[in-house]
Amino acid sequence: MAMLEVNNINVFYGSIHAVKDISFKVEKGEIISLIGANGAGKTTILQTVSGLLKSTTGSITFNGQDLMHIPAHKIVGHGLAQVPEGRRVFLQMSVMENLELGAYTQPKNTIDHNLEIVFEHFPRLKERRTQVAGTLSGGEQQMLAMGRAMMSNPTLLMLDEPSMGLAPILVDEIFKIIVELNKAGVTILLVEQNAQMALSIANRGYVLETGKVVMTADAKELLNDDSVRKAYLGA
Amino acid sequence: MEFLSNVINGISLGSIYAIIALGYTMVYGIAKMLNFAHGDVIMVGAYVCFFMTSRYNMPAVVGILLSMFVCTVLGIVIERLAYKPLRQATSLAVLITAIGMSYFLQNGAQLLWTSNPKVFKSVVGDGGVQLTEGLYVSHVTLVTIAVCVIIMIALTVFTGKSKMGKAMRACSEDKGAAQLMGINVNTTISITFAIGSALAAIAGVLLCSAYPNLVPTTGSMPGIKAFTAAVFGGIGSIPGALIGGILLGIIEIFAKAYISTEISDAIVFAVLIVVLLVKPTGLLGKKISEKV
Ligand SMILES: Nc1ncnc2c1ncn2[C@@H]1O[C@H](COP(=O)(O)OP(=O)(O)OP(=O)(O)O)[C@@H](O)[C@H]1O
Numbered sequence: 001m002a003m004l005e006v007n008n009i010n011v012f013y014g015s016i017h018a019v020k021d022i023s024f025k026v027e028k029g030e031i032i033s034l035i036g037a038n039g040a041g042k043t044t045i046l047q048t049v050s051g052l053l054k055s056t057t058g059s060i061t062f063n064g065q066d067l068m069h070i071p072a073h074k075i076v077g078h079g080l081a082q083v084p085e086g087r088r089v090f091l092q093m094s095v096m097e098n099l100e101l102g103a104y105t106q107p108k109n110t111i112d113h114n115l116e117i118v119f120e121h122f123p124r125l126k127e128r129r130t131q132v133a134g135t136l137s138g139g140e141q142q143m144l145a146m147g148r149a150m151m152s153n154p155t156l157l158m159l160d161e162p163s164m165g166l167a168p169i170l171v172d173e174i175f176k177i178i179v180e181l182n183k184a185g186v187t188i189l190l191v192e193q194n195a196q197m198a199l200s201i202a203n204r205g206y207v208l209e210t211g212k213v214v215m216t217a218d219a220k221e222l223l224n225d226d227s228v229r230k231a232y233l234g235a
Numbered sequence: 236m237e238f239l240s241n242v243i244n245g246i247s248l249g250s251i252y253a254i255i256a257l258g259y260t261m262v263y264g265i266a267k268m269l270n271f272a273h274g275d276v277i278m279v280g281a282y283v284c285f286f287m288t289s290r291y292n293m294p295a296v297v298g299i300l301l302s303m304f305v306c307t308v309l310g311i312v313i314e315r316l317a318y319k320p321l322r323q324a325t326s327l328a329v330l331i332t333a334i335g336m337s338y339f340l341q342n343g344a345q346l347l348w349t350s351n352p353k354v355f356k357s358v359v360g361d362g363g364v365q366l367t368e369g370l371y372v373s374h375v376t377l378v379t380i381a382v383c384v385i386i387m388i389a390l391t392v393f394t395g396k397s398k399m400g401k402a403m404r405a406c407s408e409d410k411g412a413a414q415l416m417g418i419n420v421n422t423t424i425s426i427t428f429a430i431g432s433a434l435a436a437i438a439g440v441l442l443c444s445a446y447p448n449l450v451p452t453t454g455s456m457p458g459i460k461a462f463t464a465a466v467f468g469g470i471g472s473i474p475g476a477l478i479g480g481i482l483l484g485i486i487e488i489f490a491k492a493y494i495s496t497e498i499s500d501a502i503v504f505a506v507l508i509v510v511l512l513v514k515p516t517g518l519l520g521k522k523i524s525e526k527v
Pocket residue numbers: 013016018036037038039040041042043044045085193
């Protein structure tokens with residue numbers, strides 16, 4: 001049994017069929033990348049796993065437990081956190097308050113420990129903990145969104161385009177941290193348009209096109225695949 | 236001295252508007268809707284207190300607490316039955332429902348308690364204090380101001396420091412992200428309605444202690460003015476509700492004292508229009524950022 005199993009989900013926005021019969025798996029300890037162009041359905045898939053959107057068919061299980069029929073706010077308590085597209089930090093609240101909200105489901109006595117870990121990975125956040133999130137730079141907001149998700153002690157972390165809008169040097173830093181987290185035992189499901197970066201750190205990848213999985217293979221194979229290179233790696 | 240007395244009375248009336256405005260502004264901040272039935276919850280609160288104290292001769296404290304309890308339950312029930320099913324509906328549908336709920340409460344009150352005016356017995360008695368020569372202030376005026384200050388401090392601490400308060404602020408910014416944190420949005424909205432309605436009960440008791448004529452439409456005009464105050468101060472903002480309420484109260488009392496009683500309401504709304512023309516988000520309103 002895989003850690004996360006998504007089987008034959010279909011998601012609609014009104015009459016728009018955004019996710020078409022998609023299945024994929026994430027094994028414990030892996031880094032999995034979902035890559036695809038704009039509108040391929042990547043964000044929709046993550047939102048559905050997190051319970052914010054509902055699939056009309058199929059099943060989603062996490063460590064064998066059904067996720068499709070529990071309310072969205074109960075999912076993070078099972079150890080599944082998401083860093084959403086566009087960061088979506090609470091702009092009017094301080095860095096510290098954002099982090100505290102990340103630990104909303106956690107018992108009080110673990111919060112300090114989690115904070116320490118977050119500050120270890122993101123010393124910048126520690127310096128700025130009283131600053132209002134809306135005044136952080138884009139890169140700092142991305143760090144905050146990741147730190148906030150880590151505050152819930154996740155065993156599986158889903159990241160939706162963490163590199164979006166960041167300077168290359170920051171992208172490197174963010175990806176380095178993703179690898180560190182994975183080494184520390186967090187399984188990673190990474191959604192990216194930056195296919196080169198995403199595949200370079202991943203174990204396996206899924207290629208999405210207009211709501212369908214069109215290819216899945218080891219990340220190395222995908223990086224060397226001609227059609228993938230043409231479509232996503234600008235080769 | 237007359238000037239000072241007008242200022243104090245204005246602040247006191249404004250305090251009532253501010254307490255009501257808090258209900259509008261908190262609900263708007265979180266549910267992004269205008270709960271036009273809020274003013275009528277005030278009226279229900281006043282009736283409950285009236286029956287407890289005048290009919291059954293209970294102490295004022297019992298009347299106030301029971302009135303808060305009834306309004307809290309009423310607020311939660313209204314939200315669950317009327318607004319929750321419309322979470323995904325257009326804002327126009329929600330607005331119409333809220334107006335319908337307002338009439339429902341008014342007509343319900345008429346049916347239960349008739350439209351004969353009841354004379355509300357002030358919960359703090361009829362006396363007052365002679366502050367200086369020529370400056371007499373009634374107890375209810377002073378108590379109203381004090382209660383407003385206490386409520387403001389309590390709410391500021393609650394939203395700023397408590398876990399629930401932070402969850403409320405998170406919901407008001409981004410409900411999806413709040414759910415990813417594990418926050419139950421429905422519960423948070425219910426609690427917001429509960430707090431707003433409990434405050435409405437207090438406002439109803441204070442309002443009728445100052446203006447003892449209680450009829451089923453008693454909450455309607457103060458409700459509209461408090462809504463104005465909330466918009467005036469910047470809807471969604473708690474300090475905005477306070478400033479908007481107090482300013483509105485002072486403007487109203489001064490318009491009555493120095494211009495004309497008949498057109499004082501018109502003056503109040505004219506000021507609102509001018510403020511909104513100059514600053515569309517209200518005095519303390521934040522720029523509403525577009526969300527994807
Ligand atoms: N709220 C919405 N209402 C209607 N259609 C939507 C909505 N959100 C997404 N879609 C549509 O669903 C499809 C998948 O969108 P999604 O956001 O999942 O793509 P994506 O792979 O994350 O794209 P990107 O890389 O640009 O973030 C798109 O065709 C999009 O237009």
